[in-house]
Amino acid sequence: MTTLLPPPKRQKQYHGIPEPVPETPKPSPNVVVQFVNEHDGSAMAPAISVPANIARESLEVLVNRLSKKEDDDYVPFAFHVLLPAPSSIKEEEAGNKNAPTRIVVAKSIEADVLEHVSQTFTHEDVITVHCAPQSVFKVRPATRCSSTLSGHTSPILCASFSPTGSTLATGSGDTHVRLWDLATETPSHTLAGHNGWVLCVEWDARGRRLASGGHDGQVRLWDPRTGKPEGDAMRGHQKWVMGLAWEPVHLNPSSPRLASCSKDGTVRVWDAATRRVEYTLGGHTASVNVVKWGGGGLGQGFKCGVLYTASSDRTVRIWDADGGRLLHTLTAHAHWVTTLALNTDFVLRTGAYDHTAREPASDAEAQHRALERYEKVLSRTPELLISGSDDHTLFLWNPFPSSSPDSGSGNADAKMGKIKPLTRLTGHQRQVSHVAFSPDGRRAASAGWDSAVRLWDCSGSVSDAAEGAKGGGMGKFVATLRGHVGPVYRLAWSADSRMLVSASKDATVKIWDLRTYKIKSDLPGHTDEVYCVDFVADKVVSGGRDRVLKIWKN
Numbered sequence: 266m267t268t269l270l271p272p273p274k275r276q277k278q279y280h281g282i283p284e285p286v287p288e289t290p291k292p293s294p295n296v297v298v299q300f301v302n303e304h305d306g307s308a309m310a311p312a313i314s315v316p317a318n319i320a321r322e323s324l325e326v327l328v329n330r331l332s333k334k335e336d337d338d339y340v341p342f343a344f345h346v347l348l349p350a351p352s353s354i355k356e357e358e359a360g361n362k363n364a365p366t367r368i369v370v371a372k373s374i375e376a377d378v379l380e381h382v383s384q385t386f387t388h389e390d391v392i393t394v395h396c397a398p399q400s401v402f403k404v405r406p407a408t409r410c411s412s413t414l415s416g417h418t419s420p421i422l423c424a425s426f427s428p429t430g431s432t433l434a435t436g437s438g439d440t441h442v443r444l445w446d447l448a449t450e451t452p453s454h455t456l457a458g459h460n461g462w463v464l465c466v467e468w469d470a471r472g473r474r475l476a477s478g479g480h481d482g483q484v485r486l487w488d489p490r491t492g493k494p495e496g497d498a499m500r501g502h503q504k505w506v507m508g509l510a511w512e513p514v515h516l517n518p519s520s521p522r523l524a525s526c527s528k529d530g531t532v533r534v535w536d537a538a539t540r541r542v543e544y545t546l547g548g549h550t551a552s553v554n555v556v557k558w559g560g561g562g563l564g565q566g567f568k569c570g571v572l573y574t575a576s577s578d579r580t581v582r583i584w585d586a587d588g589g590r591l592l593h594t595l596t597a598h599a600h601w602v603t604t605l606a607l608n609t610d611f612v613l614r615t616g617a618y619d620h621t622a623r624e625p626a627s628d629a630e631a632q633h634r635a636l637e638r639y640e641k642v643l644s645r646t647p648e649l650l651i652s653g654s655d656d657h658t659l660f661l662w663n664p665f666p667s668s669s670p671d672s673g674s675g676n677a678d679a680k681m682g683k684i685k686p687l688t689r690l691t692g693h694q695r696q697v698s699h700v701a702f703s704p705d706g707r708r709a710a711s712a713g714w715d716s717a718v719r720l721w722d723c724s725g726s727v728s729d730a731a732e733g734a735k736g737g738g739m740g741k742f743v744a745t746l747r748g749h750v751g752p753v754y755r756l757a758w759s760a761d762s763r764m765l766v767s768a769s770k771d772a773t774v775k776i777w778d779l780r781t782y783k784i785k786s787d788l789p790g791h792t793d794e795v796y797c798v799d800f801v802a803d804k805v806v807s808g809g810r811d812r813v814l815k816i817w818k819n
């Protein structure tokens with residue numbers, strides 16, 4: 266019997282065109298690199314041979330490992346290469362006259378230098394890379410208690426620094442708000458007016474007003490310079506006021522509005538000048554535990570920003586702050602959502618004030634400065650949101666993905682339920698009590714009732730995270746900080762994003778070194794649970810059930 270051969274395999278056709286043959290990637294050459302200090306030209310390490318396509322981020326890690334001492338912190342660098350000017354008239358005539366002589370390494374040496382200059386480098390040539398440290402300031406860790414201030418007659422439930430860091434506000438179960446002068450570490454004013462526990466205090470981003478809310482369902486405004494109330498209490502909520510949020514200064518520098526959320530399931534937006542409610546958000550079906558007033562990103566069309574609300578109905582809702590139109594309902598959690606954090610929280614809270622605390626000359630200047638700081642964070646990544654829940658998990662969200670149709674406008678009903686979380690952050694064994702982004706927006710920290718603090722890397726690519734790509738880094742687990750022996754209630758970051766402070770039921774405050782992921786300073790001294798903590802400049806404040814306020818510094 267004759268054996269029949271199969272017919273020859275036909276070549277695949279793509280719309281009548283043969284399948285393209287994949288090109289073999291060209292191997293990247295090795296280059297010899299000499300890292301020098303930009304300021305004095307001194308060598309930072311011996312010359313080293315590296316692949317030409319090594320990423321800029323890897324160069325930064327390499328310089329830190331080669332040049333720093335054991336106890337030094339990680340330093341971010343900017344890199345550039347200086348090229349020699351044309352040495353002859355022939356070279357100028359050949360087209361090198363306008364060639365750049367200073368090339369910034371943004372991606373890699375190969376992509377930025379070798380492929381864009383006519384000069385040919387051999388394996389023996391040494392490429393001098395100038396390194397410019399990018400750190401602006403460094404916060405010193407608190408190591409001792411400088412003051413123990415009494416005055417409250419019930420547990421201290423909340424504490425918040427003013428945007429400049431000069432004044433501290435605390436709220437207590439004794440129905441009072443107290444102001445403290447951080448320069449002299451002495452009491453400043455006692456604000457009396459509430460009829461129940463004060464659960465939240467919030468400064469506007471110019472430091473001109475302080476808002477407070479609590480068990481009596483009232484929202485009160487105070488003048489921090491005199492300690493006097495600004496008019497009558499703002500009434501409307503039927504149950505406890507759980508949280509407050511001011512309109513960002515880059516959106517409204519002169520007369521910001523105030524949002525309050527309540528256990529009655531509503532959010533009210535108030536005109537602070539007239540102390541009247543502008544509108545009420547009533548979409549949640551249970552207690553609204555957190556409210557955040559975000560900028561809504563840039564180019565999204567939200568002239569008044571957006572409101573983020575988290576509720577015990579297991580949802581997070583996003584509203585257009587210009588009228589209260591519902592934009593999105595985020596449904597992923599299986600239990601109460603109790604905490605929210607934005608990667609822009611720090612710049613929204615401090616507004617025009619950076620680490621120099623320079624006072625703006627006018628509202629226009631304050632708005633300009635605040636907008637610059639906000640845009641700087643968004644130049645790396647969009648406005649991101651993390652939600653934490655009693656279901657032991659957190660979710661990372663991109664509230665306004667560029668692929669979302671009609672982002673910032675159109676029919677709100679068409680948008681509801683369209684957003685999926687970028688990633689699910691798991692690891693806590695009990696309820697998540699608090700989550701906070703670092704001031705630079707690159708990392709987040711979460712605290713739980715399992716006595717642990719967990720760190721997450723949020724500096725990766727949003728598009729990679731949305732597509733489920735591995736190695737994107739968005740929401741990647743970094744480390745677990747262990748040392749507390751009781752539930753961790755509250756977290757606060759240092760302004761340089763190098764340290765984290767935590768407050769716990771075990772009556773201690775701990776400062777964590779985020780280079781080694783170990784305790785940098787253990788601050789015992791409280792005699793009972795520590796409910797609140799805040800970090801400004803090189804000072805840490807804490808308060809709790811023992812009714813005293815402690816100030817810690819280096």
